[in-house]
Amino acid sequence: MADGGGEPDQLAGERATAQFDVDGMKVAWAGSRHAVEVADRMARLVASDPVFRKDTRTMLSRKELFKDTLKKAAHAWKRIVELRLTEEEANLLRLYVDQPGYVDLHWGMFVPAIKGQGTEEQQKKWLPMAYKFQIIGCYAQTELGHGSNVQGLETTATFDPSADEFVMHSPTLTSSKWWPGGLGKASTHAVVYARLITEGKDYGIHGFIVQLRSLDDHSPLPGVTLGDIGGKFGSGAYNSMDNGVLRFDHVRIPRDQMLMRLSQVTREGKYVHSDVPKQLLYGTMVYVRQTIVADASKALSRAVCIAVRYSAIRKQFGSQDGGPETQVLNYKTQQSRLFPLLASAYAYRFVGQWLKWLYTDVTQKLEAKDYSTLPEAHACTAGLKSVTTSATADAIEECRKLCGGHGYLNSSGLPELFAVYVPACTYEGDNVVLLLQVSVVLHLVARFLMKTVAQVATGKQPVGTIAYMGNIQHLMQCKSAVNTAEDWLNPAAIKEVFEARALRMAVNCAQNISKAPSQEEGFSELSPDLLEAAVAHVQLIIVTKFIEKLQEDIPGPGVKEQLQKLCSIYALHLLHKHLGDFLSTGCITARQGALANELLGKLYAQVRPNAVALVDAFDYTDHYLGSVLGRYDGDVYPALYEEAWKDPLNETVVPDGYQEHLRPLLKQQLKLSRL
Numbered sequence: 001m002a003d004g005g006g007e008p009d010q011l012a013g014e015r016a017t018a019q020f021d022v023d024g025m026k027v028a029w030a031g032s033r034h035a036v037e038v039a040d041r042m043a044r045l046v047a048s049d050p051v052f053r054k055d056t057r058t059m060l061s062r063k064e065l066f067k068d069t070l071k072k073a074a075h076a077w078k079r080i081v082e083l084r085l086t087e088e089e090a091n092l093l094r095l096y097v098d099q100p101g102y103v104d105l106h107w108g109m110f111v112p113a114i115k116g117q118g119t120e121e122q123q124k125k126w127l128p129m130a131y132k133f134q135i136i137g138c139y140a141q142t143e144l145g146h147g148s149n150v151q152g153l154e155t156t157a158t159f160d161p162s163a164d165e166f167v168m169h170s171p172t173l174t175s176s177k178w179w180p181g182g183l184g185k186a187s188t189h190a191v192v193y194a195r196l197i198t199e200g201k202d203y204g205i206h207g208f209i210v211q212l213r214s215l216d217d218h219s220p221l222p223g224v225t226l227g228d229i230g231g232k233f234g235s236g237a238y239n240s241m242d243n244g245v246l247r248f249d250h251v252r253i254p255r256d257q258m259l260m261r262l263s264q265v266t267r268e269g270k271y272v273h274s275d276v277p278k279q280l281l282y283g284t285m286v287y288v289r290q291t292i293v294a295d296a297s298k299a300l301s302r303a304v305c306i307a308v309r310y311s312a313i314r315k316q317f318g319s320q321d322g323g324p325e326t327q328v329l330n331y332k333t334q335q336s337r338l339f340p341l342l343a344s345a346y347a348y349r350f351v352g353q354w355l356k357w358l359y360t361d362v363t364q365k366l367e368a369k370d371y372s373t374l375p376e377a378h379a380c381t382a383g384l385k386s387v388t389t390s391a392t393a394d395a396i397e398e399c400r401k402l403c404g405g406h407g408y409l410n411s412s413g414l415p416e417l418f419a420v421y422v423p424a425c426t427y428e429g430d431n432v433v434l435l436l437q438v439s440v441v442l443h444l445v446a447r448f449l450m451k452t453v454a455q456v457a458t459g460k461q462p463v464g465t466i467a468y469m470g471n472i473q474h475l476m477q478c479k480s481a482v483n484t485a486e487d488w489l490n491p492a493a494i495k496e497v498f499e500a501r502a503l504r505m506a507v508n509c510a511q512n513i514s515k516a517p518s519q520e521e522g523f524s525e526l527s528p529d530l531l532e533a534a535v536a537h538v539q540l541i542i543v544t545k546f547i548e549k550l551q552e553d554i555p556g557p558g559v560k561e562q563l564q565k566l567c568s569i570y571a572l573h574l575l576h577k578h579l580g581d582f583l584s585t586g587c588i589t590a591r592q593g594a595l596a597n598e599l600l601g602k603l604y605a606q607v608r609p610n611a612v613a614l615v616d617a618f619d620y621t622d623h624y625l626g627s628v629l630g631r632y633d634g635d636v637y638p639a640l641y642e643e644a645w646k647d648p649l650n651e652t653v654v655p656d657g658y659q660e661h662l663r664p665l666l667k668q669q670l671k672l673s674r675l
């Protein structure tokens, strides 16, 4: 029992009210019983190892933090080798270590870039070294002057046939590579994206493997300038990563270090393009965007877990005759802010699992030289990355507010989680730039469908996640049949209005663009509307994938029922939030919107007794959560109190600086008061 009103048993009481099997929900969340077991084992392995402690991380200086990251990475690798961990286990171990570091770019981008863009021969040469960490690689694409606009990169790779070499050069300040993680201090090699110039002609952006540092003493090679780009947002957080700057002064590399799967330069300097689509140059980004969607549910579920548990512990107001105050989780406002985020965590989890499947499917097709699904993979990864990361960043901040003042303390874990997460809205493609990519696809399909609407039944039908657009005749005119609040529980009713809203918004944009003097001008003028149409389309994908998940066999008493409620909450809170879209496109009436809101209130009340168990199903250790507010035992107040004393400021009772700055001030005031 905690002092002063903290009630750890409160969470036990909350767990007792759950109306479903938590173990079954853990399986639904993780994907399989095996996945629960492996995740649990890796989480405990990390939590029990003192090297992986992170409780003082936000108090470390940048240099200490970076060294701590190097130590953790080396130790993690040692454990992976000693224990002969599988790839699945190693990935989970990395997740639970929970510290961004150069290894992410090495495994997450350098290796995939070589796999995706290197020839078999190149893969045979470079991958074994990378797999054993004999070399450390990063992904050097972004420059000081250009990030989003990849075609605008300035670094040059000029072929010199006399030496059979490329000359890598940074011709301007703005061509300095700027941002690549792991580049600043750790990497020995990089996949560098540069303009290929041969026989006096610029062939655009291509990838090159470039050694940057000596493998003997780690010093930069001649002609290579390297450094870290400086401290970043927040304490701890992404400062563990050495995002770097790189400049080349006529650095020579052998011709065979150009990644040559997509195109080649011959010994004589001839440029040859293979039959592989040039967009595969962007393949590594597609791969990482897909992992970022899966990561959104991890970050969001952590924040929600902290906020739900703490809201069950925290009490304010409502005391009758000296009795206990009300748990803040019982306030309807708290529920209406928190439960949609809980539902979103589950929604992103399932759409992330689906996207992983889609990516694997596309990769298999690419290997068989079937490139037909590449545009779908690009649009889905870009759109889902954008929508899930933006919503997650906002949600983490909302969870901080939901935890009141204590949420602002580093010991709540939320400030660092926000700071480490928020760049996901920018890296791997700025979220607006990525949504514009989705809107191009939607616009083209909508335009095509408008033209061919008469013969749509016989014409070429859209497939994949835009298949619904083929149902244009129905979706442009349908009216929702919802008549009672409970009618909104029907997934078909939800799907119909989400499809109609997305299609009508895309068609409205296409119609308005067609009125502009040119398509380009129209596209530019209407880009804010196009973004909203893209968001509507992506939200439809998430809702649809959640509904499809519920059609699967989901074992465990009460598990499916809880997920059905969460699915309804996810969809209906979006409907409520974007009511303007649904009303202005005529998909629903104001009354139907009010009914949706009425049902939401009822669903929140039904989720309330299950809330703590629903976050327990994420199966996070206290180590991974890293939050005194989100502790499993709910013993929040003693932990908060204890944590405060660990702050370096409390190392002395009288602070450093007292003699120089406080004492003279206080003495001076004393003199003044005596006057």
Ligand SMILES: CCCCCCCCCCCCCCCCCCCCCCC/C=C/C(=O)SCCNC(=O)CCNC(=O)[C@H](O)C(C)(C)COP(=O)(O)OP(=O)(O)OC[C@H]1O[C@@H](n2cnc3c(N)ncnc32)[C@H](O)[C@@H]1OP(=O)(O)O
Binding pocket: 069, 072, 073, 076, 077, 080, 090, 091, 093, 094, 097, 099, 100, 101, 103, 104, 105, 107, 108, 109, 139, 141, 142, 147, 148, 149, 150, 151, 181, 279, 280, 282, 283, 285, 286, 288, 291, 374, 375, 378, 426, 427, 428, 429, 430, 433, 437
């Ligand atoms: C301490 C730790 C201890 C632990 C130790 C443990 C040990 C090891 C254990 C294992 C660990 C594993 C860890 C793995 C972790 C992985 C996670 C990775 C972490 C991620 C960190 C992120 C870091 C960030 C990296 C970056 O940011 S990299 C840079 C990203 N940059 C961008 O995204 C740029 C965005 N811009 C663009 O993509 C393009 O410029 C554009 C798409 C906007 C425009 O393209 P373009 O100029 O070419 O023009 P178009 O619009 O006309 O496009 C032309 C056509 O191409 C199509 N297209 C465009 N893009 C794609 C694509 N990607 N795929 C397919 N097709 C594409 C367009 O649609 C056009 O087509 P059309 O011609 O038919 O219309």
Ligand SMILES: Cc1cc2nc3c(=O)[nH]c(=O)nc-3n(C[C@H](O)[C@H](O)[C@H](O)COP(=O)(O)OP(=O)(O)OC[C@H]3O[C@@H](n4cnc5c(N)ncnc54)[C@H](O)[C@@H]3O)c2cc1C
Binding pocket: 105, 139, 140, 141, 142, 145, 146, 147, 148, 149, 178, 179, 180, 181, 238, 243, 423, 426, 427, 428, 429, 430, 431, 432, 433, 436
């Ligand atoms: C933490 C972190 C890690 C990173 N790691 C790496 C890495 O490992 N390797 C690497 O190569 N890069 C890395 N990056 C760089 C990252 O990929 C780029 O910052 C990102 O792609 C955005 O590009 P930008 O910085 O040029 O933004 P800009 O494009 O300059 O964006 C600025 C603003 O302009 C808007 N904008 C831009 N273009 C358009 C348009 N066409 N229409 C409308 N609005 C537009 C954007 O929405 C944004 O609001 C990292 C970045 C961060 C923050």
